[in-house]
Amino acid sequence: MVEGRYAEPEKLSDAVNTTAHEFNSLIAPDESYLIFSSMPRADGYGGGDMYVSFRSADDVWSPAVNLGEDINSRYLDYCPSLSPDGKYLFFTANRVAADIDSTGLMTLDDVRRLYDRFQNGNGDIYWVERGVIDLLRPGH
Numbered sequence: 090m091v092e093g094r095y096a097e098p099e100k101l102s103d104a105v106n107t108t109a110h111e112f113n114s115l116i117a118p119d120e121s122y123l124i125f126s127s128m129p130r131a132d133g134y135g136g137g138d139m140y141v142s143f144r145s146a147d148d149v150w151s152p153a154v155n156l157g158e159d160i161n162s163r164y165l166d167y168c169p170s171l172s173p174d175g176k177y178l179f180f181t182a183n184r185v186a187a188d189i190d191s192t193g194l195m196t197l198d199d200v201r202r203l204y205d206r207f208q209n210g211n212g213d214i215y216w217v218e219r220g221v222i223d224l225l226r227p228g229h
Contacts, residue, residue: 124140126165181212
């Protein structure tokens with residue numbers, strides 16, 4: 090907001106925007122970092138990963154860094170958000186249960202059991218302490 094009006098949108102540099110798809114962004118309350126999802130990128134682990142870019146004192150965004158395999162998976166990881174106190178990073182992930190066998194025949198009861206359980210391939214919510222972000226900050 091500038092004088093009570095929205096300013097013109099500005100595209101971020103190629104440190105963030107690439108030929109891949111960037112989506113579901115989160116800006117830190119102090120605007121010091123940006124977390125977003127992207128797919129596909131060469132350093133990705135799978136379907137879509139979350140990345141962080143840090144803003145310097147002179148308003149330059151650092152090259153985006155993958156949040157790593159402890160957060161990202163070979164499936165889709167997206168929708169980052171922070172807890173109100175800023176201590177926790179929440180995100181959504183579509184992680185398919187390891188024992189789903191798409192090559193075999195399953196009964197309707199088998200399908201219902203898989204669908205009703207954790208990591209069923211639908212979006213589940215995960216959380217980690219926000220400190221993992223600071224570990225990726227340049228110069229840390």
